[in-house]
Amino acid sequence: MFSERDLSAALEAVRDEHAPGAVVLDCARDFETLPSAQAEDLALLTDSFEPRSYPEEWLPADTPEILRRYASDDLTVGAPGDGGVAWTHQTQPPVVLVKPRLEGSPDAFVDLLVAEALVEVGLDVPEHFLGFFGERYRDLATAVEGRLDPTGTYQLAAALYDAYLGLHTREIFADWEETHPDLFDAWVDAGERLEPRLADLSADLARGRTDFGDAAELACAAVKHTVDRSSTSPHSQTRAGGTELPTPFGALDTEAYREYGAEYAVQWAEKTFERLD
Numbered sequence: 638m639f640s641e642r643d644l645s646a647a648l649e650a651v652r653d654e655h656a657p658g659a660v661v662l663d664c665a666r667d668f669e670t671l672p673s674a675q676a677e678d679l680a681l682l683t684d685s686f687e688p689r690s691y692p693e694e695w696l697p698a699d700t701p702e703i704l705r706r707y708a709s710d711d712l713t714v715g716a717p718g719d720g721g722v723a724w725t726h727q728t729q730p731p732v733v734l735v736k737p738r739l740e741g742s743p744d745a746f747v748d749l750l751v752a753e754a755l756v757e758v759g760l761d762v763p764e765h766f767l768g769f770f771g772e773r774y775r776d777l778a779t780a781v782e783g784r785l786d787p788t789g790t791y792q793l794a795a796a797l798y799d800a801y802l803g804l805h806t807r808e809i810f811a812d813w814e815e816t817h818p819d820l821f822d823a824w825v826d827a828g829e830r831l832e833p834r835l836a837d838l839s840a841d842l843a844r845g846r847t848d849f850g851d852a853a854e855l856a857c858a859a860v861k862h863t864v865d866r867s868s869t870s871p872h873s874q875t876r877a878g879g880t881e882l883p884t885p886f887g888a889l890d891t892e893a894y895r896e897y898g899a900e901y902a903v904q905w906a907e908k909t910f911e912r913l914d
Contacts, residue, residue: 799857
């Protein structure tokens with residue numbers, strides 16, 4: 638199921654700096670959540686693993702089964718929405734998993750996704766939005782009740798956590814211009830590819846051409862591709878003017894969200910959905 642992935646010199650350097658000892662593996666089969674038997678096979682490639690669990694009371698009654706499973710004490714690796722690369726620090730050392738769905742993608746793009754995962758592993762943050770929101774997940778579900786179903790709430794929570802991670806990683810990516818120029822160029826290119834889709838997002842949302850969860854995924858994914866305009870980093874803009882997130886998502890591209898995390902995200906959802914009403 639797993640084989641160790643050969644890393645470029647740039648990825649080796651990123652791993653050494655951000656996640657020393659992390660194991661990067663290619664997966665023989667695709668997955669959203671790794672089947673339990675295969676997840677336990679990671680024990681053959683790591684020193685130990687300790688499944689993470691979360692309190693049942695964090696979950697609303699109508700929580701999707703995948704989230705209930707994630708909260709249990711089963712070893713659960715990966716979740717819907719993770720994309721082509723997943724990571725976990727339920728193992729020691731941490732593991733980054735590259736899925737076969739990325740076959741055929743440009744090497745530079747795949748390297749960027751692996752580099753992003755290594756940086757996130759090194760942040761020592763939760764690997765899933767449930768660990769980020771904690772007991773506030775029920776508050777998020779209440780804030781969007783009547784507008785989003787349980788699956789839509791899951792999608793929004795995942796997007797909000799993606800934005801939060803982006804606020805912590807983007808300065809690191811921006812500083813790669815000199816040290817890892819190929820990764821930097823791939824980061825800039827990925828951001829530029831999002832811009833045309835962001836331009837009409839507010840109008841598409843208002844006219845019902847896209848639903849809120851899909852809009853949130855797109856806007857929140859863009860957070861990692863631009864840097865706060867007040868940044869003092871010499872590479873604080875991915876391009877002239879940076880990327881401005883459309884309403885109502887611009888309020889997530891702030892230092893306040895980075896500082897206050899889940900509490901801020903819930904308040905944003907409450908205010909946003911009040912305005913929609």
